[in-house]
Each structure stands twice: as C-alpha cells, then as structure tokens.
Amino acid sequence: MSRPGLQGRSRRIGLLLAAAGLCLMGYGVFRGEMDIVFEKAVRICMECIGIG
Amino acid sequence: MDKELNKDIDKTSVKVSNKKWDKKSDKEGNQKKKLAGKTGRQPSEWPRHGIQLLWALITNSYLAGFLQGRIYEGKLKNLCVPGLNCYSCPGALGSCPIGALQAVIGSRNYQWAFYVSGFLIFVGALVGRFVCGFLCPFGLIQDLLHKIPFPKKLRTFRSDRLLRKLKYAILILFVILLPMFLTDILGQGSPWFCKLICPAGTLEGGIPLVFLNSAMRSAIGWLYAWKNVLLSAIILASIVIYRPFCKYLCPLGAVYSVFNPISVFRYRTDPDKCVSCGACARACKMNCDPVKNSNDPECIRCGLCKKACPAGAISCGWKERESLSD
Numbered sequence: 001m002s003r004p005g006l007q008g009r010s011r012r013i014g015l016l017l018a019a020a021g022l023c024l025m026g027y028g029v030f031r032g033e034m035d036i037v038f039e040k041a042v043r044i045c046m047e048c049i050g051i052g
Numbered sequence: 053m054d055k056e057l058n059k060d061i062d063k064t065s066v067k068v069s070n071k072k073w074d075k076k077s078d079k080e081g082n083q084k085k086k087l088a089g090k091t092g093r094q095p096s097e098w099p100r101h102g103i104q105l106l107w108a109l110i111t112n113s114y115l116a117g118f119l120q121g122r123i124y125e126g127k128l129k130n131l132c133v134p135g136l137n138c139y140s141c142p143g144a145l146g147s148c149p150i151g152a153l154q155a156v157i158g159s160r161n162y163q164w165a166f167y168v169s170g171f172l173i174f175v176g177a178l179v180g181r182f183v184c185g186f187l188c189p190f191g192l193i194q195d196l197l198h199k200i201p202f203p204k205k206l207r208t209f210r211s212d213r214l215l216r217k218l219k220y221a222i223l224i225l226f227v228i229l230l231p232m233f234l235t236d237i238l239g240q241g242s243p244w245f246c247k248l249i250c251p252a253g254t255l256e257g258g259i260p261l262v263f264l265n266s267a268m269r270s271a272i273g274w275l276y277a278w279k280n281v282l283l284s285a286i287i288l289a290s291i292v293i294y295r296p297f298c299k300y301l302c303p304l305g306a307v308y309s310v311f312n313p314i315s316v317f318r319y320r321t322d323p324d325k326c327v328s329c330g331a332c333a334r335a336c337k338m339n340c341d342p343v344k345n346s347n348d349p350e351c352i353r354c355g356l357c358k359k360a361c362p363a364g365a366i367s368c369g370w371k372e373r374e375s376l377s378d
Contacts, residue, residue, distance in 0.1 A: 007320065008372045010347075014177045014316040021174030028167025033156050034130050037167065040155035041129035041139040041147040044122075044268075047247035048140045048151060049258035050279035051271050 094335060095359030097195070100185065104192040107135075110145075112189065112256075117142030121264030132168060134175045135188030136304050138250070140257035142264070150227060150304050151246050151253075158231035158241030172304075176311030180318075184298055184305050185352035190252040191298055197290035198337075206293045208339055215300045216350065222249065223303035245303060247275070251283040294337040298352065309349035317370055319346040319353065325365035335360035342366055 028034070046052025111133050114124040123142055133146035149168055156165030175183060184191050198205075226249060231241035246253050258279060262268045289296040298305050321332075321342050333341040335356045340348040342357045346366070358366040 007318070010314045011316055011318070011372050013314045014311070017177035017311070017314065018174050018316065021170045021172070021177055024166045024170025024173060026170070028156075028165065028170055031162070031166065033162060033165055033167040036156045036159050036162070037132070037147050037152040038127075038130045040152065042123070042125040044261065045138075045140045045151065045243070045246065045253070045257070046271075047243050048138055048148075048250065048253035049261055049268075050247075050254055050276035051258070051262075051268065051273070052247070052275075 095356055097354070097356065100354055101192065101195060103186050104189070104195070107187050108189040108192055111137055112141055112143035112145070114143045114145055118260065118264070121261060132171050133187075134183045136190045136250075136252045136302065137188075138253040138257040140253065140261065142257075142260050144256070148252075150250070151243055154227055154231045154241075154243035154245060157228060158235070158243060160239045163232065172307050173311075176308045176315065178316050180312035180315035180347070180353065181305065181308045181351060182317055182353040183308055185354040188304075189256070191295065191352070193255070194290045194295045194297060197287060198294050200291045202291050204292075212339070218300050219302055219306040222301060223306040227303045248278075249282065249301065251279070251286045251297060254279040254283045295352075299338065299350070312349045312351060313347045315347070317353075317368070319351070319358070319366060319368045321346045322365045322367070325363045327363045327365070329362065331360045331362060332357035332366060
C-alpha cells in the first residue's frame with residue numbers, strides 16, 4: 001500500500017514544476033501573450049456563446 | 053503409545069492456538085465492524101459548496117454586466133481564473149484558461165501559449181484537481197444538479213473508465229491541434245472547443261447575453277441551437293451521473309488530472325490507521341479508491357473520503373510526511 005519516500009519525491013517534482021510554470025508565465029508575458037488574452041476576453045466571444 | 057500421545061498433544065496445541073487466533077481476529081473484526089458501522093451516513097458537502105459559491109460570486113461579481121447585457125472590459129481580464137469560467141459571462145472578472153489557451157494558440161503571432169500553459173502548470177503542480185472540487189463554477193452547477201432526486205442514480209457503468217479518456221482527446225484535438233492547424237486565410241485559428249462543445253460558455257455567456265441583448269438575439273443560428281442541445285444533455289446527465297462533464301469532457305480537468313499524482317497539495321492514507329472498511333471508496337462520487345491511490349488523476353479533492361473515514365486514516369495538506377502511503 002505504501003512506498004516510503006515516494007510522497008516526498010512527488011512533492012519536490014510538484015514544487016519544481018510550479019517554479020517552471022511561473023517561469024513560463026513570465027516568458028509568455030514578456031512575449032506579449034497577455035495582450036492577446038486581454039483583447040479576446042474584453043470582447044464578447046461569439047464562438048464561446050454559440051453565435052460566431 | 054508415545055506417538056499417539058504426541059499426536060493428541062499436537063492436536064490440542066493446534067486447537068488452543070486456533071482459539072487464541074480466533075479470539076484475536078474476532079476482536080479486530082469487531083473493532084473494524086464498529087468503525088465500519090459509523091460509516092453509513094454520507095458526509096455533508098455543504099461547507100464545500102459554500103466555498104464554491106463564494107468563489108463563483110467573487111469571480112463573477114461584475115453586476116453591471118448582468119443589468120446591461122454586456123461584459124467587463126477592465127484590466128483584470130489580463131489574468132486567468134483557475135476554473136472553467138467563460139470570459140463572456142456578463143459578470144466574469146477574469147479570463148477562462150481554456151478560452152485563453154485557444155486564443156493565443158490560434159493567433160497569427162504565436163504558435164504556443166506560454167503564459168496560459170505556464171499558469172496551468174503552476175496551478176496544477178500546486179493543487180491539482182482541487183480546482184475542480186472547489187474553484188470551478190461549472191463544477192458547482194453539476195454538484196447541485198446531482199442533488200435533484202432521481203429514482204436510479206448511475207454510479208458507474210461498463211465503459212465509464214474508457215469514456216474518461218475522452219477528455220484527453222478533446223484537450224489535444226479541440227483545444228490544441230485544431231486552433232493551431234485549422235486556420236483561415238489570415239493564419240488565425242478558431243477556439244474549436246468553445247465553439248462546438250463548451251457548455252459553460254452557453255450557460256454563463258450565451259444564455260444571459262442572448263436574453264439581455266436584442267442584437268445577440270437576432271444573430272442566433274444552428275450553432276446556438278446545437279450548444280443548447282449539448283448543454284441540456286449535460287444538465288440532464290448531471291442529475292443521474294455525478295459530474296459527467298468533469299469526468300468525460302472537460303479539457304481543464306484533463307490538464308489538472310495529470311498533475312494530481314505530483315501536486316504539492318496532496319492526500320495521504322495512513323496504512324497503520326486504515327481498517328480497510330471501504331467507507332472512503334464508497335463515499336467517493338468520482339469512483340476513486342483512496343486506499344489504492346490517494347492522488348488518483350480522477351480525484352477532485354472534495355474531501356468526502358476524509359470525512360467518511362471512521363479511523364481518521366486519510367489526511368491532506370502541503371507538508372511532507374514520509375511514513376504515510378501515497
């Protein structure tokens with residue numbers, strides 16, 4: 001039922017991935033992807049509501 | 053004579069040891085039965101629903117949108133919310149991560165969305181599908197729909213496990229590949245998941261906007277009808293099956309499920325405390341067995357198993373505990 005140490009390893013992988021996620025977010029913001037997200041989100045998305 | 057005596061002694065000692073063993077196992081069995089007897093009642097889910105409702109109200113608190121039939125256009129829309137929350141909902145303050153992912157992947161300028169995928173990795177690696185259980189408005193709607201009484205609720209069926217793989221196919225095909233490769237003459241792709249499938253968009257954005265906005269009403273066509281049929285099917289299915297959209301269709305759940313086994317916030321089952329009564333598996337509406345896998349990709353971390361456990365063997369948290377099972 002248990003494998004001692006597996007939990008600690010998984011948690012460390014989780015922490016590393018969370019840090020990697022933050023770095024990717026930063027890179028995306030640096031590339032200007034946030035502007036695309038903003039432009040899409042402030043106009044009514046016709047596809048999302050089933051009209052476009 | 054000696055041999056017969058020895059045989060008699062052996063038989064008596066076996067009987068005595070069997071009796072001792074029987075007494076011990078009876079005692080353990082009674083203890084387990086006692087604990088298992090406490091597990092008959094389904095624990096209350098209303099404290100969790102309170103958190104879900106509060107989060108849904110906070111992230112959809114642009115009241116002017118509901119009154120005037122328009123959407124929020126402020127700076128907060130730069131940020132994604134963790135759950136499936138349509139950014140065309142009149143009250144939405146943030147962006148839907150699945151819609152945003154498709155928007156960037158389908159844009160002319162970028163082939164991949166590092167900002168949104170980084171956000172999903174960050175949230176997933178920290179809490180996994182905790183988001184599905186606590187921070188998704190569409191999850192809350194399905195939770196409440198499942199409380200409607202129905203003569204025969206379906207807990208599982210023959211192709212249940214296989215059908216759960218469908219959400220990964222939807223993620224890869226409709227959220228990534230189609231917006232990336234099926235582009236128009238300008239090189240722009242459509243958000244195919246939002247367009248053809250997303251029931252959250254229909255419910256949170258489509259229906260209120262069409263109801264409140266006459267220009268929208270005049271523009272509805274076959275796509276709107278299709279999306280309403282799909283939404284109705286999911287609503288009806290939610291009464292019979294627990295969270296059918298989350299189990300079989302949701303691409304956001306598919307992303308977070310990958311992170312469940314390695315996320316920092318995790319569930320643990322203590323094998324020393326566990327009495328193997330099966331109360332946790334019976335309580336789980338997503339059909340997970342926390343004793344076999346406390347961080348099953350299908351687990352939405354609602355905490356029902358923890359509440360149902362009569363021995364207090366299930367715990368959750370951020371801290372590392374080496375001796376407990378994974």
